[in-house]
Structure formats: structure tokens, C-alpha cells
Amino acid sequence: MFEWILSALVLLGAFFTLVGSLGLYKLPDFFMRLHGPTKATTLGVGALLIASALYFSFKTDYISMHEVLVTIFLFITAPVSAHLMAKAAIHIKLKQVKRTQNPMK
Amino acid sequence: MLETALLIGFACVSLAFVLSFLRLIKGPDLPDRILALDTLYINAIALLVLLGLYFQSALYFEAALLIAVMGFVATIGLSKYLLRGDIME
Amino acid sequence: MNLFNKMFPHPVLTLVLWGIWLLLNNTLSAGHVVLGLVFAIFIPWLTSGFWPEKVRMKAPLTLLKFLLIVLWDILVANMAVAKLILGRNKNLKPGFFYIDLDIQTPLGISLLANTISLTPGTVSCDLTEDRKRLLVHALHIEDIPTVVKEIKERYEAPLKEVFTEC
Numbered sequence: 001m002f003e004w005i006l007s008a009l010v011l012l013g014a015f016f017t018l019v020g021s022l023g024l025y026k027l028p029d030f031f032m033r034l035h036g037p038t039k040a041t042t043l044g045v046g047a048l049l050i051a052s053a054l055y056f057s058f059k060t061d062y063i064s065m066h067e068v069l070v071t072i073f074l075f076i077t078a079p080v081s082a083h084l085m086a087k088a089a090i091h092i093k094l095k096q097v098k099r100t101q102n103p104m105k
Numbered sequence: 106m107l108e109t110a111l112l113i114g115f116a117c118v119s120l121a122f123v124l125s126f127l128r129l130i131k132g133p134d135l136p137d138r139i140l141a142l143d144t145l146y147i148n149a150i151a152l153l154v155l156l157g158l159y160f161q162s163a164l165y166f167e168a169a170l171l172i173a174v175m176g177f178v179a180t181i182g183l184s185k186y187l188l189r190g191d192i193m194e
Numbered sequence: 195m196n197l198f199n200k201m202f203p204h205p206v207l208t209l210v211l212w213g214i215w216l217l218l219n220n221t222l223s224a225g226h227v228v229l230g231l232v233f234a235i236f237i238p239w240l241t242s243g244f245w246p247e248k249v250r251m252k253a254p255l256t257l258l259k260f261l262l263i264v265l266w267d268i269l270v271a272n273m274a275v276a277k278l279i280l281g282r283n284k285n286l287k288p289g290f291f292y293i294d295l296d297i298q299t300p301l302g303i304s305l306l307a308n309t310i311s312l313t314p315g316t317v318s319c320d321l322t323e324d325r326k327r328l329l330v331h332a333l334h335i336e337d338i339p340t341v342v343k344e345i346k347e348r349y350e351a352p353l354k355e356v357f358t359e360c
């Protein structure tokens with residue numbers, strides 16, 4: 001049972017990591033590419049880290065919670081770096097896809 | 106069971122590495138490359154966590170933590186450089 | 195009360211530092227609990243000059259409920275974003291839009307911006323100089339006013355309740 005939960009978490013995490021990078025690769029402009037890594041990849045790595053925390057807590061005789069630290073750190077920093085990158089991209093007036101609705105013009 | 110899941114996980118994360126790396130080469134602009142680097146950092150954390158599970162060793166965790174911290178600082182520094190044309194003021 | 199305020203200029207920071215120290219060392223042994231507590235008391239005290247604004251949290255239960263809602267939304271949002279990414283590029287309708295902010299505290303605004311970045315298909319991009327409007331980019335948006343209304347009701351209202359000027 002425990003192995004099933006761990007395997008599901010690992011597969012879920014790996015899938016979301018892949019989806020994030022796929023979004024980075026295939027979407028047409030920078031602002032759309034920003035969505036993949038900030039959301040999907042963060043959740044994917046979060047799921048992997050939680051799987052790791054569960055594994056080491058149950059397999060060894062001490063409780064291992066320090067993976068939680070990396071998870072929290074990633075969930076706090078991912079939006080911050082996304083915000084700064086978007087701000088920089090707006091600042092240097094990066095091209096957007098033509099169909100983008102834009103109130104700034 | 107877990108072994109198979111981990112192997113599939115390795116394949117997915119490696120593919121993610123390749124895709125991010127292609128974006129890093131392709132560009133076309135600086136922010137795209139910064140974003141690709143940021144994604145590569147996070148992919149590296151994922152790969153290290155998977156390796157830790159595969160070899161059943163807790164040692165990889167410290168490396169993952171360091172990459173998380175350094176990756177964040179690097180991304181912020183590069184974005185600041187684009188915003189101001191200067192990192193330190 | 196006055197002595198308490200002097201010893202703990204930022205009680206929340208003290209608790210967070212203590213938690214981080216214990217997590218980092220991955221232990222609950224008595225030595226580290228005491229050492230962590232010493233650091234957690236002295237670091238906020240020594241650095242209190244760098245933290246000019248006092249943060250007051252009201253209604254911690256609302257904050258807890260808000261965190262649970264956000265965690266759930268992150269899960270749902272990722273399913274939605276994964277579906278959008280795996281679909282065809284042509285069907286996506288990206289767009290920028292402004293959100294008029296009601297909260298004024300810096301911490302509240304930054305938390306709201308982070309929440310927006312982590313949840314359904316939106317990334318916060320820029321804050322206007324006067325801190326009145328937040329520019330948001332959405333991956334796929336059909337009807338802007340509905341989304342703005344939902345963000346304001348779901349995320350901004352509880353944050354405004356928790357973080358107010360003192």
C-alpha cells in the first residue's frame with residue numbers, strides 16, 4: 001500500500017515536471033512560457049520532495065522532515081522570480097503574440 | 106513497484122532537461138534564456154531527489170537545498186540586471 | 195507586555211526561525227531545540243533595525259483557511275494548466291488585465307501577488323508605482339471581469355481581513 005502511494009507521488013511529480021518543461025518549449029511567447037515552469041514544475045518538484053520525506057520517514061527509524069524546507073522554499077521563491085522576470089520582460093518591451101488582450105496600449 | 110516508477114520518473118525528468126535545454130539554445134530573447142536556466146535549476150532538484158530515492162541515501166538532499174538557494178539568487182540577479190542594467194547600485 | 199515586546203520584537207519571525215533551524219538539522223533532540231531557541235530569540239533582536247514596520251496578524255483561523263484553499267487551488271490549477279499546455283497553441287487566448295487593489299499593506303500585496311502567480315493560469319507581472327493596481331497575465335482568459343471578481347473574493351478578501359494597518 002505504502003509503495004503504491006509513493007509510486008503515485010513519484011509519477012505525478014515527474015509528469016508535472018515534464019509538463020512544465022514542455023510548456024516552456026512549445027508555447028509561442030515569453031509571457032505564456034512563464035506559466036509552465038512557475039506552476040507545473042513547482043508542484044512536480046513539491047510532489048517528489050513529499051515522496052522523499054515519506055520514504056525516509058518510514059524506511060529509517062528517525063523522522064525526516066527537512067524535505068519540507070525545500071518545498072516551502074520553492075513555493076515561496078517561484079512566484080517571486082516569475083514576477084521579476086515578467087517585470088524585466090515588460091521593461092525591455094518583449095514581443096507578445098498578436099491576439100493578446102492588452103490594456104497597456 | 107517503486108523501482109519501475111523511479112525509472113519512469115528518471116525518463117520524464119531527463120526529457121524535461123532536454124526540452125529546457127533546447128529552449129536555452131533557441132532563445133530568442135534574454136528573458137527566455139533566464140527562464141530556461143531557472144527551469145533547469147528546478148529540474149536538477151527533481152533529478153537529485155529521484156537519485157536520493159533510488160540510491161536510498163539522504164546525502165543528495167543538501168545538494169538539492171543548495172541548488173534551490175543558488176538558483177533563486179541567480180535568477181533574481183539576472184532579472185535585476187535586465188531591469189536596471191546593473192546588479193549592484 | 196512591554197518587556198515581552200522588547201524581548202520579542204517579531205514573535206512570528208522568532209517562531210519561523212526556530213522551525214527552520216529544527217527542520218534544517220532534521221532533529222528534535224534537546225540540544226538543538228535549545229540552541230535553535232537561542233538563535234530564534236537573538237537574531238530578531240539584533241536585526242530589529244532592519245524591520246521597521248510591525249506586522250500585525252488578526253484572525254489566524256482565517257489565515258489557516260486561506261492557506262488550505264490556496265493549496266487546494268494549486269492542485270486544481272495545475273490540472274487545468276497541464277490540460278492547456280498539452281492542448282493546441284492556437285486555442286489559447288492569452289491576455290493582460292489590471293486588478294484594482296483594496297489592500298494597502300506591503301505584506302498583504304506581496305502575498306496576494308504570490309497567490310495569484312501560483313493559482314489558476316495567472317501570473318502577476320507588475321505593480322503600479324502608487325500600489326493601486328496589479329498587472330496580471332493569464333494563459334487563457336475568456337471573460338476578464340468574472341476572473342477579477344473571483345480573485346478579489348477568493349484571495350483578496352481573507353488577506354485584507356488578516357493583514358491590516360495597526
